[in-house]
Amino acid sequence: MASTIRVRATANGDTTEVQALIQHPMDSGFVKDAQGQIIPPHFIQQLTFEHNGKAVFLANWGAAVSKDPYVKFSFKGAGKGDDLKISWVDNKGATDTTTAKIQ
């Protein structure tokens, strides 16, 4: 199955800019379906970006983040060719991981 994480990391000197688009329904648990039944909560609870084994970005999410979240941030201390590992865990215990090379 294709990864749910699309990521692009670009190094500009000492600063690396990271953009990621993650495919996930991010159901808040407050929305009803066409039959009037609540769609159960199903959202990413933790999202981690790691470089050299150290977390450079850590997100603890809840019901307020929308479907297919998009994340953009910058961090220092990485260079072109380095690996960036991205992983997430959701409230149902499902996970996904991917590794991208910093361009």
Next chain:
Amino acid sequence: MRVRAILTSAVAALAAAALACAAASAIAAPDRPDPVADAKAFQNFFTRKFPKVKYEDFVNGPYSMNEDLHRQWEEKEQFPPYEFALEAGKEMFATPFKNGKTYADCFPNKGNGIRQNYPYFDEKEGKVVTLELALNRCREANGEAPYSYVKDEMAALTAYMAFTSRGNKMDIKIPDDPRALEAYENGKRYFYTRRGQLNFSCATCHVQSPGERIRAEILAPALGIMNAMPIYRSEWSSMGTTSRRFMTCNSQTRAVPLEPQSDEYRDVEYFLSYVANGLPISGPGARP
């Protein structure tokens, strides 16, 4: 006495002449639709109203109307929200039907780079055929159930077909057929007719008020408004088809929406696409 008689007869003659003139012009056929002139006037209206907007930029809807939105959208395009639908569409397009045939068998050039030719007027059927309609007909001709016009699958398929046509200039043809002209006129009439309890026509928002706000949204100009379809709307958190947009616009003016791909919708898509001839396909699009 004689003077008065002359005067009365003169007035009578004038009145008769005026009546005859009016009658004559009424008898003479109502202005024959001139789509070429319409398109020129339509495009001029917008380019004159927004002289700072680059011609090709009109297809970007509200982003062409607001600098801040434009900047945000440019950033978004680096990682567009329609990516997932686009990939799904590519996969769907390549997957054969149960009978072994594919979508490519139904379309010219295997379905690649043809979005700008839709809708077209089918002279055999005597009606306008849109891309969505053509896709479902392809499915039915190959023993598959048609997709809903307002749900994800149709949006994904049309997203893929739009993507392969990006940059191609809209190229809608109106054959020299009175039925085609009638369809075009119907579409034009639909576009300008007020409807719904809120008494809006499409033109009320997209001709009178592009760049202005309706509640929190910035309105898109009508010029090129079909070029970015289908669109991922943040409001929907999903990809939406042309059919979906027409129906929701209707209900937003408190008009009961018509059935997807009903004559009126097909005709208004025909009209709007035709008057945007020359503008590039920018779909699939992302909108607020």
Next chain:
Amino acid sequence: MSMIRTRRAALAQSGNRFSDKIMLKSNMRNLVLAAVLLMTGVWPALAASEADYKAAFAAAEAAEKQADQLRNKWTTTEAQLAAAKKAAGAGDFDAATAAAREAEALAKASIFQATSEKERWKNMEIR
């Protein structure tokens, strides 16, 4: 000397305790009379019968059918028709009739819109 035009004025001037009682009585009488008149006038509008509702609903439906033929129904008309049906189902014929009448008005307005727009759309046309 001021003119005593009415019996009431005469009574009021006299300052007599009995006159107060008489005044009160006549006031009460007027009040009761007014109330009775009001009630007889208002009563039919207050209590709509099932027959009233059925007639109003039929009229509304007929108008909406016409609007449908003109391909110009309004969502608010449909909502009022649904509300009328729901109220009638619950036995509240006052609310049901009111909703049905509102629906008819909305449907007629949508018909007017469709008919007048047949020509008026040209006013919006870019030429």
